[in-house]
Amino acid sequence: MRKVKILLALNIRMKCLLMEAFVFLALARLLKTFSFAKIAPSLGERMKETSTDIDNGYKKTLMEISQAIDMISKYTFWESECLVRGIAALKMLERRKIESTLYLGTAKDEAGKLMAHAWLRSGPFCITGAEGMERFTMVSTFAKTIEMKDKR
Numbered sequence: 726m727r728k729v730k731i732l733l734a735l736n737i738r739m740k741c742l743l744m745e746a747f748v749f750l751a752l753a754r755l756l757k758t759f760s761f762a763k764i765a766p767s768l769g770e771r772m773k774e775t776s777t778d779i780d781n782g783y784k785k786t787l788m789e790i791s792q793a794i795d796m797i798s799k800y801t802f803w804e805s806e807c808l809v810r811g812i813a814a815l816k817m818l819e820r821r822k823i824e825s826t827l828y829l830g831t832a833k834d835e836a837g838k839l840m841a842h843a844w845l846r847s848g849p850f851c852i853t854g855a856e857g858m859e860r861f862t863m864v865s866t867f868a869k870t871i872e873m874k875d876k877r
Contacts, residue, residue: 742793745817747801750794753812754803768815768827769869775824779848783823790817791852808843810853815845815869822871823847828854830861 732740756764765771779787794814798805805813811827818825825847832840842861844854851858 739789739793742789743797746790746793746797746813749813749816750798750801750805750809751803753809753816754801754805756812757809764812765867768812769825769867772866773868773870774826774866775847775868775870777846777849779850783848784850786821786823787818787847787850787852790814791850793817794853807854808841811843811845814852818845818847818852819869819871824871825852825869827867827869828858828863829865829867830858830863832861 732743735743756767791814794810794817798810798813808829815825815827825845828844828846830842830844832842834840840861842854842858844858845852
C-alpha cells in the first residue's frame with residue numbers, strides 16, 4: 726500500500742517516464758533474446774565513445790531517466806539486469822536525441838567464474854550500472870551518437 730501511495734504522489738512527468746521505462750525495458754529484454762551480433766548495430770558505433778561534455782539542460786532529464794529505469798526495473802516480471810537496463814536507457818536517450826555510450830565489461834568472481842556487466846554513460850554521468858562497474862574490465866563500447874539533420 727505504501728508503494729501505491731508513493732506512485733500516486735509522483736508528478737505526471739515521472740509517471741509517464743515510469744511507463745516509458747517499463748515499455749523500453751520490455752523491448753530491451755525482447756532484444757536480448759536475439760544473438761548479440763544481430764542487435765549490436767542498433768546499440769551504436771562499436772569501440773567508440775561519446776563526449777563526456779553535456780549540455781547542462783540535459784542533466785535533469787538524465788537523472789530522471791536513470792531514476793525511472795532503476796525504480797521500474799525492480800517491478801518487471803522479467804529479468805531486468807544491467808544489459809537490459811542499459812539498452813532501455815540508451816533507447817530512451819536516443820528518443821530525446823541525447824548521446825550515450827554503452828560499456829560492456831568482464832571480471833572474475835571470488836571462485837574464478839567469469840562475470841559480465843554493462844553500464845551506460847551520457848556526458849559525465851553514469852545512467853545505469855554504476856554499482857560495481859569499477860571491478861570490471863571494459864571489453865567493448867557502443868557509442869550512440871545523434872546525427873544532426875541538415876536544416877536547409
